[in-house]
Amino acid sequence: EIVMTQSPATLSVSPGERATLSCRASQSVSTNLAWYQQKPGQVPRLLIYGASNRATGISARFSGSVSGTEFTLTISSLQSEDFAVYYCQQYNNWPPWYSFGQGTKLEIK
């Protein structure tokens, strides 16, 4: 089983600043990683797939990168609507055995 570990659990950032969220895989998942945003009472929304590809309609302020088994979601110049919980998900396994990180809550400082 591949375990995804996100850090930090909570990140406090001021509007206009940059946020950097991390997600580490317990073993290689290649670039088979997605990031989702979830606001309170809402459905998870796809942000990034393939570690670094923005989904349709996602602002260029969101970017993803990877180094080995360490994945990063960067949100530049935070807007009020960006404060939410962010989850990473690996989809490298076959047969499929998807695993999500435990989430990072991005809150206003």
Place this chain on the structure above:
Amino acid sequence: EVQLVESGGGLVKPGGSLRLSCAASGFTFSSYTMNWVRQAPGKGLEWVSSISALSSSIYYADSVKGRFTISRDNAKNSLYLQMNSLRAEDTAVYYCARVAIAAAGSLWFDPWGQGTLVTVSS
């Protein structure tokens, strides 16, 4: 517009059963692997089960294996989750989610339905 609409959630006693449904529209349902993902109150996301486009491949998380059964009816554009022997720890919002690309197996999920709440309590 691609849409997934879940139904069938509710309050059930421990040991009871419930059947969730997910109605799909706006895309060729029979071409896509479909999934169930759940989220316990205040907790993170947990993948529950996957079913391939023609139901030839089915997979479950260990936490539900032997108790839950995923199925689909491509003629009705519908996905189902039969949940038996329910436990308090199965309490969650259950989302149906499509893999992003037709004819693909393991992929990211997009879109997601709005979810249906299952509460297991005496």
